[in-house]
Amino acid sequence: xxxxxxxxxxxxxxxxxxxxxxxxxxxxxxxxxxxxxxxxxxxxxxxxxxxxxxxxxxxxxxxxxxxxxxxxxxxxxxxxxxxxxxxxxxxxxxxxxxxxxxxxxxxxxxxxxxxxxxxxxxxxxxxxxxxxxxxxxxxxxxxxxxxxxxxxxxxxxxxxxxxxxxxxxxxxxxxxxxxxxxxxxxxxxxxxxxxxxxxxxxxxxxxxxxxxxxxxxxxxxxxxxxxxxxxxxxxxxxxxxxxxxxxxxxxxxxxxxxxxxxxxxxxxxxxxxxxxxxxxxxxxxxxxxxxxxxxxxxxxxxxxxxxxxxxxxxxxxxxxxxxxxxxxxxxxxxxxxxxxxxxxxxxxxxxxxxxxxxxxxxxxxxxxxxxxxxxxxxxxxxxxxxxxxxxxxxxxxxxxxxxxxxxxxxxxxxxxxxxxxxx
Numbered sequence: 001x002x003x004x005x006x007x008x009x010x011x012x013x014x015x016x017x018x019x020x021x022x023x024x025x026x027x028x029x030x031x032x033x034x035x036x037x038x039x040x041x042x043x044x045x046x047x048x049x050x051x052x053x054x055x056x057x058x059x060x061x062x063x064x065x066x067x068x069x070x071x072x073x074x075x076x077x078x079x080x081x082x083x084x085x086x087x088x089x090x091x092x093x094x095x096x097x098x099x100x101x102x103x104x105x106x107x108x109x110x111x112x113x114x115x116x117x118x119x120x121x122x123x124x125x126x127x128x129x130x131x132x133x134x135x136x137x138x139x140x141x142x143x144x145x146x147x148x149x150x151x152x153x154x155x156x157x158x159x160x161x162x163x164x165x166x167x168x169x170x171x172x173x174x175x176x177x178x179x180x181x182x183x184x185x186x187x188x189x190x191x192x193x194x195x196x197x198x199x200x201x202x203x204x205x206x207x208x209x210x211x212x213x214x215x216x217x218x219x220x221x222x223x224x225x226x227x228x229x230x231x232x233x234x235x236x237x238x239x240x241x242x243x244x245x246x247x248x249x250x251x252x253x254x255x256x257x258x259x260x261x262x263x264x265x266x267x268x269x270x271x272x273x274x275x276x277x278x279x280x281x282x283x284x285x286x287x288x289x290x291x292x293x294x295x296x297x298x299x300x301x302x303x304x305x306x307x308x309x310x311x312x313x314x315x316x317x318x319x320x321x322x323x324x325x326x327x328x329x330x331x332x333x334x335x336x337x338x339x340x341x342x343x344x345x346x347x348x349x350x351x352x353x354x355x356x357x358x359x360x361x362x363x364x365x366x367x368x369x370x371x372x373x374x375x376x377x378x379x380x381x382x383x384x385x386x387x388x389x390x391x392x393x394x395x396x397x398x399x400x401x402x403x404x405x406x407x408x409x410x411x412x413x414x415x416x417x418x419x420x421x422x423x
Contacts, residue, residue: 019094019317023199024164028192029151031160041098044165047148048102051159053109053141054079059407061115063224063346071230073223075115079105081223085302086215092306094317095208102161103168103212110137112404113411114359121363122400129397130186135171137404139185142166143192145401147381157192164320166196168208173197188397200321207318210325218301221335224342226294229280230287234345236277239267242344249343255336266333304331362415363403369418370399377418378402
C-alpha cells in the first residue's frame with residue numbers, strides 16, 4: 001500500500017473543523033466528498049455507523065449474557081452509551097463531537113464473541129501469528145477488514161478514516177514489542193499505523209483517545225452496576241462486608257496503586273450520595289431510583305474530568321496533543337471500585353466461570369476446525385487473504401480474523417455446523 005499524501009490531494013477546507021489541521025483530516029487513500037456540507041469527521045462517523053462490524057456488536061456479550069433477560073446491555077448498546085458520554089465530554093472541551101462519536105462507537109469493534117473471555121481464548125492460541133488483542137483487532141478492522149475503500153492496487157484499506165479519527169480510536173498507540181498484553185497494532189498492519197502516527201509523540205494518546213477511554217470506563221463501571229442490580233446478581237448492602245475482596249479485584253485489574261484506605265473512602269463517598277440505593281425490589285419506583293443513580297454517577301465522573309481538565313489547561317479548544325484529559329484520583333478510584341464490583345460479583349462468579357470454560361472450548365475448536373477445513377468454510381470476504389497467505393502463521397491470522405468477527409450466536413452455530421461435518 002502507499003498513502004496518498006500529496007498537497008493537492010489533501011482536504012483544505014479546515015474551517016469546518018477549525019481546531020484541526022489539514023494533516024488531521026487526511027485519509028490514507030484520498031476520497032473526495034460525495035456531497036457538500038459534510039465535515040470529514042461526519043463522513044467518518046457515518047462509515048462506522050454503517051459498518052458490519054458495528055452491527056455485529058448487537059449480538060456480542062458485554063459482561064452478562066445479553067439474552068438471559070431483556071434488560072442486559074450488549075456490546076453495541078454499551079458502545080452507543082460510551083458515544084453519548086464521549087461526544088458531550090469532548091464537545092465541552094472543544095474537541096469535535098463527531099470525531100468523538102466515531103472513536104467511541106468504534107472502540108470495541110475488534111472484540112470477538114464472548115467478551116473478554118473470547119479475547120483471552122484467542123490470545124492463548126495466536127502467539128505464532130503475532131498474538132490477539134481487541135484494540136489491535138479494532139485497528140485491523142478499520143484499516144483492512146471492513147469493506148469500504150481500496151487503493152490503486154485494489155487492496156482494502158478498510159473504512160479509510162481520517163488520521164485524527166483513527167488516532168482517537170487507538171487506546172494503545174504502540175505495537176506488541178512494547179507491551180505483549182496491551183497493544184494497538186499487529187506487525188502486518190504497521191504501514192497505516194505509522195502513517196496515522198506521523199507527528200504524534202511516541203507512545204502518547206491524543207486527548208480524544210483519552211476521552212474515549214474515560215467514557216468507556218465510566219460507562220461500563222456504572223452500567224454493569226445497574227445491570228447487576230436489576231438482574232439481582234448483586235446487592236449493594238454486601239459491598240462493605242466484601243470490601244477486602246473488592247479491593248483485591250480492583251488492585252489486580254483496575255487501579256493498581258490504590259490503597260485499602262483510599263478504596264474504603266471511595267465506597268463511603270459513593271454510599272453517601274443521595275441517589276445511592278439501599279435495595280432493589282423490581283418495582284417501577286426502585287428502577288427509577290437505579291436510573292437516577294446511573295445518571296448522577298455518570299454526571300459526577302464526567303463533570304469532574306471536565307472541570308479538572310479546564311483548570312489545568314485553560315479555556316481554549318483542547319484537541320489532539322495540546323492537552324491531556326485530567327481525572328482526579330478520587331474519581332479514578334471510585335470508577336475502579338465500581339468496575340471491581342462487576343468483576344467480583346459477575347465476572348468472577350462460579351456460574352460465570354463454568355460458562356467461560358465452555359466458551360473457551362468453542363473458540364479453540366473453531367480455530368482448529370477452520371484451519372483443518374479451510375478454505376472451504378472460511379468467510380468469503382477473507383478468501384483473498386487466505387489465498388495469498390504464504391505461511392501457517394499468516395493462515396492462522398486469517399482464521400482468527402474469521403472467528404473474531406463472529407457474534408456469540410454465530411460462534412455457537414458455526415461450531416455446531418463444523419462439528420456435524422466431522423461426525
